Amino acid sequence: MELKRDEHACSHCCGGEYAALDRVLDKYKDVQGNLIIILQKAQEIYGYLPRDVIKRISDVTGHTQAKIFGVVTFYSQFRLNPIGKHLILLCQGTACHVNGSLAVEKAICHELGIKDKETTPDNLFTLNNVACLGCCSLAPVMMIKTGDTEETYGNLTADSAIEILEEIRRKEGLA
Amino acid sequence: MRILVGQGSCGIASGAKKTAAAFAEQIRAAEMDIPVDVTGCIGLCYLEPIVDIYDDNGKMTRYTKVTPDTAKLIFDAHVAGGTPYTPALIPAAGQAFLDKQTRVVMKNCGIINPERIEDYIASGGYRALSKAIRNMTSDEICDVVLGSDLRGRGGGGFPTGKKWVQVKRQSEPVKYVVCNADEGDPGAFMDRSIMEGDPHKMLEGMIIAGLATGAHTGYIYVRAEYPLAVHRLKIAIDQAKAHGYLGDRILGTDFSFDIHINLGAGAFVCGEGSALTASIEGQRGMPRVKPPRTVEKGLFEKPTVLNNVETFANVPEVILMGAEAFKSIGTPKNAGTKAFALTGNVNNTGLIEVPMGTSLRSVIFDIGGGVKNGKKFKAVQIGGPSGGCLTESHLDLPLDFDSLEKVGAMIGSGGLVVMDEDTCMVSIARFFMNFTQQESCGKCVPCREGTHIMLELLDDIVEARGTRETIDTLLDLGDTICATALCGLGKTAANPVISTITQFKDEYLAHVVDGVCPTGQCQAYRKYVVDEDRCVGCGLCRKVCPVHAISGGTKRTHKIDTQVCIKCNSCVSACKFDAIQII
Numbered sequence: 160m161e162l163k164r165d166e167h168a169c170s171h172c173c174g175g176e177y178a179a180l181d182r183v184l185d186k187y188k189d190v191q192g193n194l195i196i197i198l199q200k201a202q203e204i205y206g207y208l209p210r211d212v213i214k215r216i217s218d219v220t221g222h223t224q225a226k227i228f229g230v231v232t233f234y235s236q237f238r239l240n241p242i243g244k245h246l247i248l249l250c251q252g253t254a255c256h257v258n259g260s261l262a263v264e265k266a267i268c269h270e271l272g273i274k275d276k277e278t279t280p281d282n283l284f285t286l287n288n289v290a291c292l293g294c295c296s297l298a299p300v301m302m303i304k305t306g307d308t309e310e311t312y313g314n315l316t317a318d319s320a321i322e323i324l325e326e327i328r329r330k331e332g333l334a
Numbered sequence: 335m336r337i338l339v340g341q342g343s344c345g346i347a348s349g350a351k352k353t354a355a356a357f358a359e360q361i362r363a364a365e366m367d368i369p370v371d372v373t374g375c376i377g378l379c380y381l382e383p384i385v386d387i388y389d390d391n392g393k394m395t396r397y398t399k400v401t402p403d404t405a406k407l408i409f410d411a412h413v414a415g416g417t418p419y420t421p422a423l424i425p426a427a428g429q430a431f432l433d434k435q436t437r438v439v440m441k442n443c444g445i446i447n448p449e450r451i452e453d454y455i456a457s458g459g460y461r462a463l464s465k466a467i468r469n470m471t472s473d474e475i476c477d478v479v480l481g482s483d484l485r486g487r488g489g490g491g492f493p494t495g496k497k498w499v500q501v502k503r504q505s506e507p508v509k510y511v512v513c514n515a516d517e518g519d520p521g522a523f524m525d526r527s528i529m530e531g532d533p534h535k536m537l538e539g540m541i542i543a544g545l546a547t548g549a550h551t552g553y554i555y556v557r558a559e560y561p562l563a564v565h566r567l568k569i570a571i572d573q574a575k576a577h578g579y580l581g582d583r584i585l586g587t588d589f590s591f592d593i594h595i596n597l598g599a600g601a602f603v604c605g606e607g608s609a610l611t612a613s614i615e616g617q618r619g620m621p622r623v624k625p626p627r628t629v630e631k632g633l634f635e636k637p638t639v640l641n642n643v644e645t646f647a648n649v650p651e652v653i654l655m656g657a658e659a660f661k662s663i664g665t666p667k668n669a670g671t672k673a674f675a676l677t678g679n680v681n682n683t684g685l686i687e688v689p690m691g692t693s694l695r696s697v698i699f700d701i702g703g704g705v706k707n708g709k710k711f712k713a714v715q716i717g718g719p720s721g722g723c724l725t726e727s728h729l730d731l732p733l734d735f736d737s738l739e740k741v742g743a744m745i746g747s748g749g750l751v752v753m754d755e756d757t758c759m760v761s762i763a764r765f766f767m768n769f770t771q772q773e774s775c776g777k778c779v780p781c782r783e784g785t786h787i788m789l790e791l792l793d794d795i796v797e798a799r800g801t802r803e804t805i806d807t808l809l810d811l812g813d814t815i816c817a818t819a820l821c822g823l824g825k826t827a828a829n830p831v832i833s834t835i836t837q838f839k840d841e842y843l844a845h846v847v848d849g850v851c852p853t854g855q856c857q858a859y860r861k862y863v864v865d866e867d868r869c870v871g872c873g874l875c876r877k878v879c880p881v882h883a884i885s886g887g888t889k890r891t892h893k894i895d896t897q898v899c900i901k902c903n904s905c906v907s908a909c910k911f912d913a914i915q916i917i
Binding site: 191192193194195196198199229230233234235236237248251252253254255256257258289290291292293294295296297298300309311312313 | 343344346347348379380382517518519520521522523526557558559560561596597598599600601602613614615616617618619620634675676677678679683684685715718749751753757762765766769773775
């Protein structure tokens with residue numbers, strides 16, 4: 160994972176838009192073992208963890224930026240770059256694997272023209288392979304997160320996965 | 335009358351919310367006053383969405399695979415008309431799936447509304463806490479748990495009571511109770527189901543653990559991939575506080591206990607005790623050298639009881655029924671029940687709970703209904719990436735901690751992935767090694783470098799570059815990693831490889847010696863040829879081939895140059911006459 164240098168792609172946080180983050184920092188700055196909770200809340204606010212946000216967390220909590228960067232890159236949940244509007248979490252657990260999740264991944268990658276962890280140029284979809292969503296009996300499974308809502312789709316085939324993506328595109332008025 | 339719609343994660347994924355909405359809509363339209371309620375998962379995942387209709391005498395009728403359209407038919411026949419709608423009634427196999435189980439830990443899942451504490455209390459909930467807090471000393475609680483032979487359900491099978499006694503003995507005044515709800519094993523979901531279906535039960539177990547060991551704070555470390563479980567746990571904690579079962583001065587006594595929820599951030603290694611506590615502390619989740627053990631120096635360097643969801647959910651039952659009654663379930667030294675997630679190529683997928691010691695045959699064939707599509711049973715992977723595979727010769731093996739250890743497998747968290755004759759065991763071993771390698775935290779060399787090399791060696795076999803020596807190196811390296819890695823993840827990383835080589839040596843040899851993948855799954859071993867009898871010379875395959883490996887004139891039999899072919903399968907999809915064969 161690479162941190163984009165001096166690239167403030169985020170429009171929410173620049174220009175002093177730290178009000179929501181500061182409320183989080185205020186609440187958790189003295190809590191024992193606070194760092195991961197603060198990073199999770201910050202990512203909820205900004206969708207990812209921009210560099211200036213990491214710096215502000217460092218300034219307020221006293222954790223060095225290097226330590227924060229270490230924690231951020233350790234866990235797969237944290238992102239240093241923005242994601243698309245719909246986040247596809249494609250399960251690659253054992254049950255999904257034996258029921259054909261690779262074919263589903265191939266179809267999605269082909270349809271969207273992206274690979275795992277990438278975002279489509281129109282910023283509509285990001286694909287993340289995940290270890291296991293725990294819906295093994297419906298394998299293969301994917302979860303699509305859009306803002307605060309998430310929808311789980313089971314018994315996928317290459318075709319049904321594409322249909323689901325097309326349906327989202329239709330709703331977005333793009334197809 | 336009351337309508338109950340199963341809404342665990344898998345129920346919702348199958349459309350249970352729409353089904354519930356359809357019932358609500360019908361009821362509103364008919365101006366009736368019937369509650370449509372939420373419940374957790376009964377475990378019959380393959381028959382979701384599931385709807386239970388209770389009449390005024392408490393008699394229940396169960397419908398399965400209820401779509402919004404079926405909901406309307408059920409409403410007309412049953413709710414409005416008073417006669418059951420037979421086409422959607424639970425099939426006999428589904429009923430047998432439930433009848434053949436012994437549900438202790440999950441007895442409320444799919445029955446009560448997990449978002450209402452009153453339902454839990456009405457089913458006997460918090461009676462164990464009340465008994466423990468009013469009538470038992472902390473020593474007595476530890477004695478009962480110790481005497482019950484309850485063992486940790488997270489994988490290791492360490493006696494729970496022993497752990498509690500060790501924490502209780504520590505003189506340090508601050509202690510913690512931590513619940514491991516970071517169910518990371520791909521293919522296991524029993525903890526999710528318990529948290530979604532009956533969250534109070536594990537809370538009650540945690541509070542009793544605090545009471546027994548002298549801890550006043552509990553943490554639940556739950557995966558971020560389980561949003562519904564987190565939601566229901568939060569509701570449960572608030573309700574338990576409002577009812578005086580949690581918080582200050584529980585049930586009017588001097589004992590206080592609070593529970594926090596910490597969300598995991600996506601790292602499998604955090605299922606390991608010391609990595610988990612590091613993660614709650616806000617650090618990178620890396621295991622440390624032991625001793626000191628978690629019971630001495632765990633979370634924030636304080637003595638810590640660390641058990642998983644299913645273990646804590648067993649505790650109220652142990653306290654209520656007593657050690658002897660609990661021990662009467664299961665086999666000696668393996669008391670109680672175990673939940674298994676039955677998935678893969680099996681007919682009835684779902685979550686089951688059976689007494690410890692139940693045979694694998696009974697689980698897969700009696701309850702699971704055998705292998706899907708009439709195929710032959712080949713193996714079952716038990717215990718996820720740390721476990722091993724069991725074959726036909728193990729079918730009568732009792733599923734308990736000790737019996738499985740003897741054959742080089744482990745219960746782990748209880749994932750059972752059934753594999754049919756079409757599954758390539760080398761490719762499965764590679765799948766698990768790829769998983770472990772990606773999840774290796776990188777702290778110790780044997781795991782960081784060793785799993786990497788093992789994956790490369792497995793890639794060699796899968797991609798047709800392997801030799802006999804590759805297999806020997808794999809076994810050798812596996813033993814070394816097992817002996818030298820720092821934590822449980824590394825120590826068990828080679829298990830799937832060693833166990834598949836032991837059980838399926840011939841299949842490995844077929845790859846490296848004969849140059850054949852017996853199941854045809856490994857692409858590198860496939861050969862694409864044209865069936866001359868079927869080819870009509872339409873030229874479609876020639877047009878779609880991305881590497882121009884196919885030649886042939888119009889209306890003449892085509893030919894595939896196997897040296898050029900990249901085995902992309904495009905020709906197979908394009909051919910309308912099934913003339914392309916894979917050999």
